[in-house]
Amino acid sequence: MGLGRSAGIQAWPFGDAKAFERAITASTAAFLVEPIQGEQGIIVPPRGYLAECERICRRHNVLLIADEVQTGLGRTGRLLACDHEGVKPDGLILGKALGGGLLPVSAFLGRREVMGVFEPGDHGSTFGGNPLAAAVALEALDVLVEERLVERSAELGEILLSGLRAIDSPLVREVRGLGLFSGIDIDPAWASAREVVMRLLARGILSRDTHNTVVRVRSAPGDQPHAARVGVEEHRSVLAEIERGFKRAA
Numbered sequence: 039m040g041l042g043r044s045a046g047i048q049a050w051p052f053g054d055a056k057a058f059e060r061a062i063t064a065s066t067a068a069f070l071v072e073p074i075q076g077e078q079g080i081i082v083p084p085r086g087y088l089a090e091c092e093r094i095c096r097r098h099n100v101l102l103i104a105d106e107v108q109t110g111l112g113r114t115g116r117l118l119a120c121d122h123e124g125v126k127p128d129g130l131i132l133g134k135a136l137g138g139g140l141l142p143v144s145a146f147l148g149r150r151e152v153m154g155v156f157e158p159g160d161h162g163s164t165f166g167g168n169p170l171a172a173a174v175a176l177e178a179l180d181v182l183v184e185e186r187l188v189e190r191s192a193e194l195g196e197i198l199l200s201g202l203r204a205i206d207s208p209l210v211r212e213v214r215g216l217g218l219f220s221g222i223d224i225d226p227a228w229a230s231a232r233e234v235v236m237r238l239l240a241r242g243i244l245s246r247d248t249h250n251t252v253v254r255v256r257s258a259p260g261d262q263p264h265a266a267r268v269g270v271e272e273h274r275s276v277l278a279e280i281e282r283g284f285k286r287a288a
Contacts, residue, residue: 080221115217
């Protein structure tokens with residue numbers, strides 16, 4: 039997504055660095071991107087995409103702003119998803135994990151040159167700087183380090199993704215993700231992602247569907263390896279159950 043003063047917000051194909059560079063004009067101010075698109079269905083860009091976009095931004099003096107509300111703070115097996123390619127954004131949007139599951143917290147981080155343009159009164163927020171939220175965020179960061187949740191996310195993610203990718207089912211078109219940020223692309227000719235999600239829920243497995251075709255797999259870095267393996271087997275069982283029912287109906 040590109041941001042320009044006169045054109046407003048402009049979107050272009052995710053994962054296509056050349057298309058991004060072609061879209062840049064003299065009025066382009068910033069490039070806003072999710073390192074992995076969450077609500078779009080856990081869309082992982084080609085390796086090297088973010089690093090190339092960073093080089094393009096530097097070449098054209100365009101700010102690089104990473105939206106890591108969903109991918110940030112360990113979910114992908116690195117502290118930030120940008121870290122997988124060594125990318126250092128000019129601005130960083132954080133939320134969700136920053137609250138440690140206790141309280142809604144969000145934050146914007148930026149380089150000194152970026153934040154330095156603000157003067158008192160330029161920007162306001164009803165709950166900005168809330169003392170309780172700030173305390174919760176600091177504690178959540180401490181827990182992240184003390185309990186090695188980033189490293190655990192990488193370890194569990196390897197178990198989860200390798201297990202899901204090993205499932206032999208005609209319902210599965212693709213398994214995508216990094217670390218514990220993963221999704222199963224379901225073939226709509228067999229079932230909707232909602233049906234899969236509801237059957238998993240009946241077995242005590244929480245997940246979420248998006249775009250009617252993708253099951254967003256949920257697992258926490260605090261889980262044990264056994265829980266990740268059980269989760270894989272429950273997914274395998276549900277998919278096999280739907281396949282049998284579909285064949286009987288046919």
